[in-house]
Amino acid sequence: MKWSTDDIPLFVKEREYVDTAVLPLLPIDFGDGIRQSGAMTEFITVMSAEIEKQFRGRMLLVPSFTYLAQRDIKECRREVEEWIQEMKKEKMKHIILITADSSWKKVESELDGLLVWMPLVPLENMDTAYKKQVISEQIKQLLPLVMDKWKE
Amino acid sequence: MSDEQNHNVSRRQFLTYTLTGVGGFMAAGIILPMARFAIDPVLQAESEGDMKAVTDVSELTEEPQRFDFSYDQEDAWVTSETTETAYIYQSGDEVVALSSTCTHLGCTVSWATNEEYPDEFFCPCHGGRYEKDGTNIEGTPPTEPLHKYEVEVRDGTVYVGKAEPQV
Structure with missing residues (x-):
């Protein structure tokens, strides 16, 4: 379910069925890395929308956690941890963090959730049909990860 | 002479025929697109629709x-x-x-x-x-x-x- 006026009432009504939150982590860079930052945002936004579509009945797509790219990743982790604990308090059993920023890998073990790091696929020079194919291939890899998490 | 004239087309008749013919085509040329435009929704519905x-x-x-x-x-x-x-x-x-x-x-x-x-x-x-x-x-x-x-x-x-x- 999306963070929208259509879906949130449904979420409130059917909470018992929704036990998973998806939180995209997006680095923001206003300097030289702005291209990279834009590409990551686009890619991760598309990916998280696709996962939401597959599993919309059991998932809540949370608005992205954005942070300045030059910030210390440990600090970001502390903040994300706060989000996670807050969501867990509200009976979200599974938290899925999805990002293209590899620095999260360094703090993966300290995160109380499933970190999905997807290497950035540059979508800018692809035609629509190919873009869709690439995304759906990526999604296919991701689905079993989520389903395994649910089996825990 | 008068017999033969019946089979021939006089200048006046020829002009009438030609003008009616050409005029007819011109009128059709103008009216048909307008008619098509007017009944366009009907044609649309008949074709693909939302399929x-x-x-x-x-x-x-x-x-x-x-x-x-x-x-x-x-x-x-x-x-x-x-x-x-x-x-x-x-x-x-x-x-x-x-x-x-x-x-x-x-x-x-x-x-x-x-x-x-x-x-x-x-x-x-x-x-x-x-x-x-x-x-x-x-x-x-x-x-x-x-x-x-x-x-x-x-x-x-x-x-x-x-x-x-x-x-």
Whole structure:
């Protein structure tokens, strides 16, 4: 379910069925890395929308956690941890963090959730049909990860 | 002389015929596009309508297969391309197209992905199950069958329309 006026009432009504939150982590860079930052945002936004579509009945797509790219990743982790604990308090059993920023890998073990790091696929020079194919291939890899998490 | 004149066309008659003929064509040339324009909605409705070409009939089997198709959807201020997934199969002479949206909370179901239930649609979210014709199985969360698309087969191509509830 999306963070929208259509879906949130449904979420409130059917909470018992929704036990998973998806939180995209997006680095923001206003300097030289702005291209990279834009590409990551686009890619991760598309990916998280696709996962939401597959599993919309059991998932809540949370608005992205954005942070300045030059910030210390440990600090970001502390903040994300706060989000996670807050969501867990509200009976979200599974938290899925999805990002293209590899620095999260360094703090993966300290995160109380499933970190999905997807290497950035540059979508800018692809035609629509190919873009869709690439995304759906990526999604296919991701689905079993989520389903395994649910089996825990 | 007078006999022969009857068979010949006089200058006056010739001009009348030609002008009527040419004038007729000109009038038709002007009026037809206008008429077409006026009854355009009627012509539109007669053609494709909202049906979308999805696949060739030759591709279909008795086993449900997954087909994706997209269309533009306008929602307030965003026009987005929406992709829908249908499971289409042949049942005797009939072509059946079922929506892949779980009737419980809208996850995407798939055919025969759960090893324990090889001949059923399965929803990975809460374990909802449906039979091949879309009927929901008692004891699983969904309360109604999978929605069914309007299907039309024309010249060997399968077109699907809107997905409607089966009950």
